[in-house]
Amino acid sequence: MALTRERIMSVLAEVAMPDKGDLASRDVVRALNIDGGHVSFVIEAPDPDIASQMEPQRRAAEAAVSALDGVERVTAILTAHGGGKPAPKQQQQQEAPSLRVGGHPKPQAGPQAIPGVDRVIAVASGKGGVGKSTVSSNLAVALAAAGRKVGLLDADILGPSQAHMMGVKDKPASADGKTLEPLEAHGVKVMSVGAIVDQDQAVVWRGPMLMGTVQQFAFQVNWGDLDVLIVDLPPGTGDVQLTLSQKVEMTGALVVSTPQDVALLDAHKAIDMFGKVSVPVLGLIENMSSYICPNCGHEAHLFGEGGVAREAEKIGAPLLAQLPLSLDVRMAGDKGIPVALTEGAVGEGYRALAADLVARGIG
Numbered sequence: 001m002a003l004t005r006e007r008i009m010s011v012l013a014e015v016a017m018p019d020k021g022d023l024a025s026r027d028v029v030r031a032l033n034i035d036g037g038h039v040s041f042v043i044e045a046p047d048p049d050i051a052s053q054m055e056p057q058r059r060a061a062e063a064a065v066s067a068l069d070g071v072e073r074v075t076a077i078l079t080a081h082g083g084g085k086p087a088p089k090q091q092q093q094q095e096a097p098s099l100r101v102g103g104h105p106k107p108q109a110g111p112q113a114i115p116g117v118d119r120v121i122a123v124a125s126g127k128g129g130v131g132k133s134t135v136s137s138n139l140a141v142a143l144a145a146a147g148r149k150v151g152l153l154d155a156d157i158l159g160p161s162q163a164h165m166m167g168v169k170d171k172p173a174s175a176d177g178k179t180l181e182p183l184e185a186h187g188v189k190v191m192s193v194g195a196i197v198d199q200d201q202a203v204v205w206r207g208p209m210l211m212g213t214v215q216q217f218a219f220q221v222n223w224g225d226l227d228v229l230i231v232d233l234p235p236g237t238g239d240v241q242l243t244l245s246q247k248v249e250m251t252g253a254l255v256v257s258t259p260q261d262v263a264l265l266d267a268h269k270a271i272d273m274f275g276k277v278s279v280p281v282l283g284l285i286e287n288m289s290s291y292i293c294p295n296c297g298h299e300a301h302l303f304g305e306g307g308v309a310r311e312a313e314k315i316g317a318p319l320l321a322q323l324p325l326s327l328d329v330r331m332a333g334d335k336g337i338p339v340a341l342t343e344g345a346v347g348e349g350y351r352a353l354a355a356d357l358v359a360r361g362i363g
């Protein structure tokens with residue numbers, strides 16, 4: 001019999017909660033993932049007090065699911081919802097985050113500053129795959145290497161890549177049951193759904209859950225004192241972009257585009273959207289500008305030439321960088337060590353971009 005969510009929930013219905021009901025009927029099972037024979041899920045206790053009594057239930061849940069045909073490994077993590085006393089230490093030394101990641105957004109008046117954070121810079125693109133996440137991670141590490149206090153918020157909830165690109169392996173913890181501690185990599189504080197949900201699992205959430213998560217990542221993460229928080233936006237002009245601009249006081253946006261016409265058309269839409277929500281576009285970044293042959297040194301403009309500069313001129317914003325297409329960029333990203341941390345001309349491009357932003361007072 002195939003291993004399905006229904007079969008797993010049916011055995012979890014046999015595990016009683018300490019107060020009343022069972023794990024299924026009380027709707028406390030979250031983020032249930034089936035990855036071949038590996039099953040993982042989160043048990044979210046209604047409050048830290050109940051969570052402190054639920055280690056036997058967590059173990060019983062693991063045992064019950066392990067007994068199902070086809071299951072090789074089970075990971076059940078206990079978390080608590082709401083305030084009160086802190087929950088007990090989890091397995092892997094992890095405190096229970098009470099955040100219901102993927103929850104509904106809290107009502108909030110207008111855009112608010114994130115306490116302790118001087119500047120919030122969104123990195124956007126109209127089209128997917130143009131290198132917005134690559135630029136975000138490299139810019140973040142280059143700014144940190146230049147001595148700035150930097151955070152990186154991965155607002156690409158459905159396609160999170162920052163945990164991977166920054167080489168973050170741990171899961172975020174919560175010391176007080178109310179706020180999440182950001183993870184730290186290469187001197188940058190990082191928060192990404194990719195660090196919470198298994199990286200090979202699709203996040204299938206509706207709009208309100210995405211917006212709730214973005215708000216939580218902005219206001220319920222202990223960012224501490226930061227000079228700059230870089231926000232890696234999803235591509236396009238959707239709900240997340242709108243929510244962020246309505247809820248978070250943003251310093252401005254950097255728009256990434258390749259020189260290709262279609263990417264530029266989409267970049268134009270992103271620029272237009274920022275105009276409508278009154279977020280200044282601080283500059284454009286051309287990625288995959290040209291390819292320099294590592295053997296003969298010939299420079300080829302694979303995706304066209306000059307388009308991003310023309311767009312920048314049209315909107316009266318600076319063209320901040322022209323970053324080359326380079327195998328090193330992709331390989332460094334895949335290793336979790338952004339290329340900006342390495343010697344050489346490609347890394348230097350990102351370091352120069354960071355220095356320029358600092359000089360302009362936006363980095």
Ligand SMILES: Nc1ncnc2c1ncn2[C@@H]1O[C@H](COP(=O)(O)OP(=O)(O)OP(=O)(O)O)[C@@H](O)[C@H]1O
Nearest residue numbers: 128129130131132133134235324325326329330333
């Ligand atoms: N300058 C570059 N040279 C070579 N490869 C690059 C460059 N920039 C990005 N890439 C690679 O292109 C792929 C897409 O990049 P990235 O994820 O940064 O794009 P994105 O715009 O954030 O995409 P998405 O919209 O899917 O979030 C990645 O594999 C990345 O390593």
